[in-house]
Amino acid sequence: MSISRRKFMQAGAAAVTGAAxxxxxxxxELAQARSPEEAASTAKRWGLLIDSAKCAEGxxxxxxxxxxxxxxxxxxxxxxxxxxxRKVTAKDPETGYTHFLPVMCQxxxxxxxxxxxxxxxxxxxADGIVLVDKHxxxxxxxxxxxxxxxxxxxxxxxxxxxxxxVPRGKGTVESCTLCVHKIDRGDNNTACAEACTELGNDAIxxxxxxxxxxxxxxxxxxxxxxxxxxxxxxxTGVRYQGL
Amino acid sequence: xxxxxxxxxxxxxxxxxxxxxxxxxxxxxxxxxTIRTPLPIIKITKPGQCVDDTDEMRRNHMNKILHQRDLTVxxxxxxxxxxLKNCVNCHADENTNSVLGKEGFCESCHTYAAVKxxxxxxxxxxxxxxxxxxxxxxxxxNPHQ
Ligand code: SF4
Numbered sequence: 502m503s504i505s506r507r508k509f510m511q512a513g514a515a516a517v518t519g520a521a522x523x524x525x526x527x528x529x530e531l532a533q534a535r536s537p538e539e540a541a542s543t544a545k546r547w548g549l550l551i552d553s554a555k556c557a558e559g560x561x562x563x564x565x566x567x568x569x570x571x572x573x574x575x576x577x578x579x580x581x582x583x584x585x586x587r588k589v590t591a592k593d594p595e596t597g598y599t600h601f602l603p604v605m606c607q608x609x610x611x612x613x614x615x616x617x618x619x620x621x622x623x624x625x626x627a628d629g630i631v632l633v634d635k636h637x638x639x640x641x642x643x644x645x646x647x648x649x650x651x652x653x654x655x656x657x658x659x660x661x662x663x664x665x666x667v668p669r670g671k672g673t674v675e676s677c678t679l680c681v682h683k684i685d686r687g688d689n690n691t692a693c694a695e696a697c698t699e700l701g702n703d704a705i706x707x708x709x710x711x712x713x714x715x716x717x718x719x720x721x722x723x724x725x726x727x728x729x730x731x732x733x734x735x736x737t738g739v740r741y742q743g744l
Numbered sequence: 745x746x747x748x749x750x751x752x753x754x755x756x757x758x759x760x761x762x763x764x765x766x767x768x769x770x771x772x773x774x775x776x777x778t779i780r781t782p783l784p785i786i787k788i789t790k791p792g793q794c795v796d797d798t799d800e801m802r803r804n805h806m807n808k809i810l811h812q813r814d815l816t817v818x819x820x821x822x823x824x825x826x827x828l829k830n831c832v833n834c835h836a837d838e839n840t841n842s843v844l845g846k847e848g849f850c851e852s853c854h855t856y857a858a859v860k861x862x863x864x865x866x867x868x869x870x871x872x873x874x875x876x877x878x879x880x881x882x883x884x885x886n887p888h889q
Contacts, residue, residue: 535820537821537822537823537824538821538823539821540815540819540820540821541819541820624818626818626819626820627819628820632817634817634818635866636813636817659865660866661868662868662870663866663867663868664868665829665832665867665868665870665872666829668866668867668868669866670865670866671865673866681820682822684820685820685822686822
């Protein structure tokens with residue numbers, strides 16, 4: 502017996518760990534280019550990191566880009582028009598310091614809209630995107646009441662000429678999909694983040710929060726950021742800096 | 745007593761067979777010029793092979809797109825074969841660019857069968873202009889190009 506049983510087990514465990522790391526890395530690489538037949542998986546968690554210090558006053562480039570991408574048009578009735586993303590102005594009443602931030606669905610890990618939905622239409626996809634299955638949404642709007650971020654809109658009027666990748670219809674609730682159609686085709690970005698980068702402001706960063714190699718997870722690890730209404734413990738996929 | 749039953753039986757049988765022959769005649773006239781029910785207009789804009797046999801598609805297209813819809817919404821699987829978008833891109837009318845309308849591929853049959861289509865209250869009934877230009881879609885089955 503040249504090797505004790507204990508040593509043999511240790512060597513075995515080390516070998517197993519080594520093997521697991523290598524395919525683990527490969528898996529991440531493969532998952533990046535998810536094929537159309539492959540289901541979204543928990544290997545990913547998509548999110549945004551928004552730097553309010555870089556978000557400019559009066560700019561609505563991200564809002565416009567989102568609404569163009571998803572074919573959202575206005576009926577000139579602002580109270581009922583759909584809005585997937587909006588600019589919020591935050592002002593410190595003491596100092597008068599004002600800053601701006603785009604607010605959309607925060608893609609919570611524990612979404613209150615999913616908790617309250619009576620039909621199961623409001624759901625969270627495996628990769629963390631919170632969506633509405635409009636096929637079974639009955640338009641009760643419980644989710645709109647439950648959402649602490651006022652992220653959802655109800656469609657009050659008939660819609661025609663939708664974008665083929667964004668079905669939208671009267672009597673259902675909708676909100677930011679984190680450009681799920683773009684993610685599924687491997688664009689690896691959202692319309693709002695693309696627009697902000699194009700403008701040179703770079704206030705919105707999109708990426709996979711699970712993958713340690715992405716810029717978003719590096720910045721989340723090394724820079725301060727916070728959740729809106731962090732007291733609710735929803736673990737939002739969207740985080741803010743400069744608040 | 746027995747004869748009464750016999751008469752009754754003969755009478756009944758007689759009526760039934762007359763009924764059958766009338767029905768058969770009505771069936772024949774359907775195919776003649778004196779047609780009373782307008783048949784659906786099935787215009788095939790792009791001839792060629794559909795994603796499945798015609799018989800299969802006529803009977804079961806609704807099940808196929810229902811199955812696909814859940815795969816797409818919940819799992820993000822956007823294969824082309826049974827995607828509604830793919831159906832519309834192929835079957836939309838050349839002039840109206842739509843599957844609806846009196847002669848539209850979907851509407852004309854659904855009107856005939858008196859079955860309401862729900863799809864197009866949310867989904868667009870129009871062909872994607874981008875995809876219609878290039879007929880050769882070889883983007884690995886992803887309908888969202
Ligand atoms: S409006 Fe639709 S998604 Fe929202 S809670 Fe009601 S059924 Fe669910």
